[in-house]
Amino acid sequence: MNRDWQKLKKSSNQIPTNESLLPYILEVLKNGEEVTNQVVIKRVNEFLKIPESISAIKYPKYPDSEGILTNRFSFALSTLYKAKAIERPNRGIYKITEEGLSLLNQFGENLTKKIVEQQPSYKEYMEELAVRNERSGNRLILKNDSKTINNEVEALITTQNNEVAIELLDKVRLVEPYFFEKLVVDLLVSMGYSGENGEAKVTSRTNDGGIDGIINQDPLGTSTVYIQAKRYKESNTVSRPDIQSFYGALAGVNADRGVFITTSKFSIGAQEFAKNQGIVLIDGIKLTELMMQYSVGIEEAKVYKQFRINNDYFEENT
Structure with missing residues (x-):
């Protein structure tokens, strides 16, 4: 493995x-x-x-920002994360994965961005990001006018938030099943489904009869939502029989409304059956969209203010 920074590709x-x-x-x-x-x-x-003199170089227009090299490390870490070559067990903490070890053993110092981008995990990440951007109507338009610049800023922020959502979904897939059930109940409560003086709970860890959570939307329990939550891997698609089984569980408690939430996705057959039976389906992408919308499992990182002229104030002068 090369140990001389001078041999690296440089700008x-x-x-x-x-x-x-x-x-x-x-x-x-x-x-x-x-x-x-x-x-x-x-x-x-x-x-x-790498000498300190190189690490200390700053962007000329941003002398108080982090160094250029530090910024480039951030981009490199992000690229490896997208390919699941590294993981983030906690905020700002990194660890190599089996995929990362395999890439290192196979390519060593010859590992390139092109090779990383060819990995299935990287392609899946970018495909999911494209789906999220499409759902949110996000696109970049490169023109030099104030209105378009605002659109570009919004698009960049949306893309960054969508990347956070992908990482959030990866994290949710790693939690214990019972914690996941609690998470989805917390989400629905945050969305207002428990109603005033209503009750929300996760059912017993065993013998739940196919019902993972129950939300009584009023004190008397006359309006009840039943939940099934499946913490599945990305590749484990929820099929029609899974929804039919949940429908049977709903029938067993004489329920007329149910929500099936998963960290993966639903087959076409599952979607068709659920639609005909009035069962609401929430896939992994929609789940994290709702978690971010209702601030479940996330926190605000930074707020940027945009100002405009208050024309009403100046009307007093006329």
């Missing part, structure tokens, strides 16, 4: 490119430790003997 300002950092991030994580991004950067700098 005109002699700073290593995002792509050139990819194999070395995996190299310093290959022992399986969970470390912060700052530790990753420090270890790669030491491994390649």
Whole structure:
């Protein structure tokens, strides 16, 4: 493995490119430790003997921002995360995965962005991001006028939030089944389904009869929503028999409304049966859209203010 930063591909300002950092991030994580991004950067700098003078270079227009190299590490970490070569067990913490070890062993210092982007996990990530952007009506238009610039800013923020939603869904898929059931009940309560003085609960961990959660929307329980929650892997599609089984569970409690929530997706047959029986389906993408909309499992990172002239104020002068 090369240990000389001078041999890396560099931009005109002699700073290593995002792509050139990819194999070395995996190299310093290959022992399986969970470390912060700052530790990753420090270890790669030491491994390649990147001088402080290079790390200290800032964007000319943004002298108070992080260094250019630090920014490039962020992009490289993001690329590896999209390919599931690394994972984030906690905020700002990184760990190599089996996929990452495989890429490192197979390609070593010759690992490129093109190779990473060819990985099935990376393609799946980008496909899901495209679906989320399409659902949210998100697109970028590159024109130099104020209205379009505002649209571009909104599109960039939406794309970033959609990337957060993908990471959120990955995290939800890793929780314990009972916690997932609690999560979906919390979500529906946040959406207002428990009603005033209503009650929401997760059913027993065993012998729940196919019902994972119950929401009584009024104190007398005359309006009740029954929930089934399935924490499935991305590739495990919920099929028609799954919905038929849930329909049978609803019939067993004389219920006329039910919500089936999964972290994966539904087959066409499942969607058709649910529609005919009045069962609401929420797939993984819709689940995280709702979690973000109703602030379940997320928090606000930063708020940007946009100002405009208050013309009403100046009307007093006429």
